[in-house]
Amino acid sequence: MPYIPHTPEEVREMLDVVGVASIDELFAEIPDELRPSGLDLPAGMTEMAVRSAMEGLASKNRTDMSSFLGGGFYDHYVPSASDMLISRGEFATAYTPYQPEASQGTLQAIFEYQTAVTRLFDMDCSNAGVYDGGTALYEAVMMAVRHTRRKTVVVSEAVNPIYRIVLSTYTKNLRLTLVTVPHAMGADDMAALARAVNAETAAVVVQNPNFFGVIQDFTALFTAARDQDAVSIISCYPVLQTVLKTPGAMGADIATAEGQSLGLPLSFGGPFLGIMTCRKDLVRQMPGRIAGRTRDAAGRTGYVLTLQAREQHIRRQKATSNICSNQALCALRALVNLCLAGEEGLIRQAALSIENAHYAAMRLSSIPGVRLLTPDAPYGNEFSVLFPINGKKVARALMDQGIVPGFPLGRYYPGLENALLVCCTEKHGREEVDRLARRVEKAL
Amino acid sequence: MIPKDLLYSKTHEWAKIEGGIATVGITDFAQEQLGDITYVDLPKVGTVFEAGQEMGSVESVKAASELYCPVSGEVVEINQELDAAPEKINADPFGEGWMIKVKVTDEPDDLLSPEEYAEIAQAEH
Numbered sequence: 001m002p003y004i005p006h007t008p009e010e011v012r013e014m015l016d017v018v019g020v021a022s023i024d025e026l027f028a029e030i031p032d033e034l035r036p037s038g039l040d041l042p043a044g045m046t047e048m049a050v051r052s053a054m055e056g057l058a059s060k061n062r063t064d065m066s067s068f069l070g071g072g073f074y075d076h077y078v079p080s081a082s083d084m085l086i087s088r089g090e091f092a093t094a095y096t097p098y099q100p101e102a103s104q105g106t107l108q109a110i111f112e113y114q115t116a117v118t119r120l121f122d123m124d125c126s127n128a129g130v131y132d133g134g135t136a137l138y139e140a141v142m143m144a145v146r147h148t149r150r151k152t153v154v155v156s157e158a159v160n161p162i163y164r165i166v167l168s169t170y171t172k173n174l175r176l177t178l179v180t181v182p183h184a185m186g187a188d189d190m191a192a193l194a195r196a197v198n199a200e201t202a203a204v205v206v207q208n209p210n211f212f213g214v215i216q217d218f219t220a221l222f223t224a225a226r227d228q229d230a231v232s233i234i235s236c237y238p239v240l241q242t243v244l245k246t247p248g249a250m251g252a253d254i255a256t257a258e259g260q261s262l263g264l265p266l267s268f269g270g271p272f273l274g275i276m277t278c279r280k281d282l283v284r285q286m287p288g289r290i291a292g293r294t295r296d297a298a299g300r301t302g303y304v305l306t307l308q309a310r311e312q313h314i315r316r317q318k319a320t321s322n323i324c325s326n327q328a329l330c331a332l333r334a335l336v337n338l339c340l341a342g343e344e345g346l347i348r349q350a351a352l353s354i355e356n357a358h359y360a361a362m363r364l365s366s367i368p369g370v371r372l373l374t375p376d377a378p379y380g381n382e383f384s385v386l387f388p389i390n391g392k393k394v395a396r397a398l399m400d401q402g403i404v405p406g407f408p409l410g411r412y413y414p415g416l417e418n419a420l421l422v423c424c425t426e427k428h429g430r431e432e433v434d435r436l437a438r439r440v441e442k443a444l
Numbered sequence: 445m446i447p448k449d450l451l452y453s454k455t456h457e458w459a460k461i462e463g464g465i466a467t468v469g470i471t472d473f474a475q476e477q478l479g480d481i482t483y484v485d486l487p488k489v490g491t492v493f494e495a496g497q498e499m500g501s502v503e504s505v506k507a508a509s510e511l512y513c514p515v516s517g518e519v520v521e522i523n524q525e526l527d528a529a530p531e532k533i534n535a536d537p538f539g540e541g542w543m544i545k546v547k548v549t550d551e552p553d554d555l556l557s558p559e560e561y562a563e564i565a566q567a568e569h
Contacts, residue, residue: 284503310503310508314507
């Protein structure tokens, strides 16, 4: 299959129809400052060299290790029924349901997904899902910018650093000001966040639990934001929402999440699912697809895509967002998982994960010289631990023995070079945690 | 239907200026082109606009369009009834479907007379 499908003659023909002389003229309205100065690409390689380079990269993948990695992506158990249900032909072949004639079954599945996540987060509305947690957070920020017509966004440094990079990359040319409020040794600095929110603020962005694993109640901050007519945005970990104070209960205006933990396999990094929910009065700012339930002329229940008037196939450059695909199959997987587990199952999954993490925290912090980063703060199934030596060194020593003990926080947080972010799920038994603790103690 | 006592913009808004206050809405032609209106996003009271500036948007079952403020000035009142009953714009665009009231600081020279607007609406029809 040729990846450049147009011959020079076809390009010429299209330009003639449009009525421009050249490709450059076609893109003339893109301002100079937004054009790349050049693409920094290496010289060409032979097929053999490319294959060997790719195989070199692929051989770095490992699936046989005992992993305590979290940081936004979690190794929860995926029931076999989930694979069976989502690989049914009616679903597995479904690309983004973009057309009004999308099948009723697909639309009903999306509608039920929306219903499930709005209940989980205690919010009014959900869309059909976007690419991942990072882009969901970016879209939430843009909803706030459009709604408030303000240009400054206050972001806690305790929000997942990968999401913050997505945010700064996507907003680089949008003349927005991102104000990052430093964390206070792993906790969100509530007083500093509240001080940073003023009459210029479009949104305040936080995460629960935060990147360090700390659980917090943002109710007071969100109230302060409301007083300034700023939008409160929270990114959260879906599985834990069954046992934590929900975004809705805290008074959040928009709640987003990485949906991977709801039964999506880690798969070396995707595809994942961006969950977006909001209060009803913001729903018209919501990008992407929304499925609605209605009645047809004969009074039968039917499902339709709704609120599409602001989408790019109608609004072109004035569209709410350029996001045009949803993750229909990933959203379906999340729905299947939510339905299989049910409320009790989810609570049990969250509680087991938390129990295992608390056991791990107790074991690790009882090693001489090792302590928790935020010993007094509540945490869920993830916590930050400080070693007397560089966290990367600990990680390297254990990886040689088949254990990934956690994520070295120094990569994104200067000053925390000795810290690891450690995560447990329901899959980590006591024996696995005991082995981790023994090996860590030896490595120090 | 193009009332004689109003001024018009090329972007299909109307303005009725009385005692320094302009009442603003969209024309019968605009509502007819949009179809059934489902939602209108209006500015907040106190917002200051230059003539021609985007002031909000109107959404129908088939499209969403920007609204442009035909005069310069400060928004002193918005039609809050449209929030619950946007269909008033379809039913009575020049009356109950009014959108905002603006305390006028400047009225641009290029607002159209009913006759001039009739030509534009005719051409776009």
